[in-house]
Amino acid sequence: LDAEKKKPKQRTPEEQEAIDKLNELKKQKKTMISILRGISIRIPMMIFGANIDADKEITLRNFVNLVDEKSWNEFMPPGVTKELFKKFSKYYDAEVFVEAGLKIRRKAKAADKSSSVKERVMKIADIFATFKNPDKETVLTPWKVVNRHLIETLGGESFFDEKFEYALHDGENTRLYTKPNITKNSLMNSDSKVLEINSKSGLYPLLACYNIYRQRVNEFRASVSNEVLSREKHFELWEQTLRENIFVIAKTPMAKTISERTLRGYNDYDTNVVYYENIMTDVKTQRENILDKIQTMFNKGGEKLKFDVVIGNPPYQEMDGGAQASAGPIYQNFVRAAKAMNPKYISMIMPSRWYVGGKGLDDFREEMLNDLHLRELHDWLTPEDIFPNTNIRGGVCYFLWDANYDNSRNLTRVITHEKNKIIADLMRPMKVNGLEIFVR
Template sequence: MADVYQTLYNPDVLSCLANLSNDEVFTPPEVANRMLDLLPQELFRSPDTTFLDPACKSGVFLREIAKRLLVGLENEIPDLQQRVDHIFHKQLYGIAITELTSLLSRRSVYCSKYPNSKYSVSYFENPSGNIAYKRIQHRWKDGKCAFCGASKTEYERGEELETHAYEFIHTIRPEDIFKMKFDVIIGNPPYQLATGGGTEEKKSATQARPVYNTFIEQARKLNPRYISMIIPARWYAGGMGLNQFRTDMLNDKHITKLVDYINSKDCFQGVDIAGGVCYFLWERDSTCEECQVTNISGTSVTTEVRALNEFETLFVRSNKSIDIIKKVLHKSNRFMPEIVSSIDTFGIPSKEKGHSVKQPGDVELLHSKGYNDQEIGYLSRDMVKKNKDLIDKYKVKISIMVPQGGEVGIKPENGYRSISTPQIVPPGQVDSFSYLNIGFFDTEAEAKGLISYVSCKFVRFLLRSTYSSVHVSKDNFRFVPLVDFKKTWTDEKLYEYYELSPEQITLIEDTMRPMILEGGDE
């Protein structure tokens, strides 16, 4: 009995499952333990501490908690079987997200998928133990679920398929699930669900709605002493329907620790999550103006104590970027969002390719072709739905996508680009939704000046400090100063003007790779 978890732990099936790529990402045991390390360790020495995982997949959190309690309560409850029974019956609770994960979680925790069987390390009268699963139906309103926003066409399903209507967030009274209070709520909730209704050209932006925020909001309703969850970092700056959640998180004085992984692979081996992931510690009985923020990138780890809401509606994830941004804000009072267009400048969808033969009165349409190519088509000026006054300007465009899927797989020592190669869109030519236009000018010289400016490592470093997804938007330019584009800009001029220290210059030079303007992308 004493060695039951050790014998299951090596080789660890949960480590194997954690490497499966899925939106419902399995948590590796080592990550679960790093999250448990954030908690006061005396919690594991009390027979009265109660724990809830509201999104059980593999049962790893409950299993790792059990291992700590088995050691921590050894003096309090010397008899091993009594200690096991007390922990599993009185301290550990979970809510599985599917029927399959309920069985997997019970197998991980009780060593039997049915804890009322003779194989369970702790016997229960019921087949679920304290790891509940109930098939829940979505509550449809106008084609969407009123609780999670899931699409009725996607998730109104027969008995043979999972509904993914997670019990914890499909109730207005989560306290009624177990009818008890919890000291700690910890887990790795599902990240998003398809909402349906997205147009083809905006599919990636509109087809999936986050649900992890709803798990956190429900956990707060239960008012536990501690909350810790691991979630995508996209909430820092963007995300569908996350504006209020972001505001609440950045201004929540109970968040005392935040651990940030810029590259999700540093946390979940082999899993790409655009914008990285983070986990946090929320403490009910502690309020503070500043939070301990830890950045992890490869083998580099930095920790600073700072305010989450320092920049109001956006969280700057990099501790090392803060002082550089402050110098920029001190010396500048106008910034690039004044001239950068909102996405979809001309109201032309990405799927629009125009026609191949130019007709009288047509404008040229620059559109994407395949993965990383573009070509020219033609369309009537009447098909330009927005900003017709900008058609005859010189425009500078970049892709709306961060290069290479958010540069997730880039080795830090090779440097980052932040943006695709900027390109001039001449008068009489427009572009589709695939591109972001970052300036409009009467002269080609000014357009070239902007290209020289945004190609500087300094500018692209400021841009990157705001990224938390694969998309580039107007708001990502919020720290980029607006300058005179009749001049040619270099990093040396910018470093000198903003009085950057040698250490800050080295940071930028080591983080960013040069932008190659002649001959296209590197």
């Protein structure tokens, strides 16, 4: 508009009105593009987990019906209802949407035909690498972070180089990192029962399963004089590991199907993946009974489940009904619930705000500072190295809790990371000079 070149005082009322309308249209366009981007980022992972045959089309119309209401609200941006999605669907190319969905699911099905279990794990990880995390969110824990977190706390086989800078290729051997008295009792033990307490992608149990499977392969080879095992035998041992060692809790039905797809693909393998509808409430109010509830869900024919290892990335916050849609932390309740299960080991990743402050975190901070079993704490001063494009004030951390460790005698190992480098690695007490905060 020529009127835009004029100074505001020189414009006629009609010109100013036209400029205001144009600015409003620009603002609306920007908002619509932002909403469309937020929706589009989330769709691929939901299609990956859709409970539908790999060769059946997912259209703009039936996509909405494939996702239950709770999962929709969990995975989609706030305020994007199914009705709003239907209105925005006209901006998508229907044929491109269908073809993109088929491509994702065919990749997942092709992974099932891999020549080895290791190759399948790599292909599934490659699929997830194409899924983008929404800005400022931690919906998806990157495969690199899953590897770094578990390998640095529990040990095992990693699909990354020593510095976790690049992923290994199919022809390269995985990197074994053994932690004395920990690895052989946790992720590389064919008797271990591992629970992920809040799965969205299934990548945590995927890596845990691979490590236990590798141990099972070694044991089987030793029993048959190290003879070469067939592809079928390898995948049979993988299925056995899924059935006997890996347990997964999801807080939405869609997270359940995504995790199942990650672990078994389109194969008819038995998996222990359950949707726990009220877990957000129960970790707060029913912690002492949560193990009994989980036992019932997995229903192992009366067998009393004893989890050896609890791992994962718990939800960080939930809306608490406070002023201006304030959010309260929830991750501390998942840590407490894990401890209530009396495992041998716990390793979780979470925000670091509990060190000094945080809404409702005073009691949790006191518990952590005085917990004799806190063996290791990895403190990340630069959280964007873990979750890019996020703003997690105070940083993030992951820890190793060991039921047989006493830090009153042996202290806690605190490793400080900054910009992907270790800047401090100390054996130290959690509490310093009687202070009621954790001093970095």
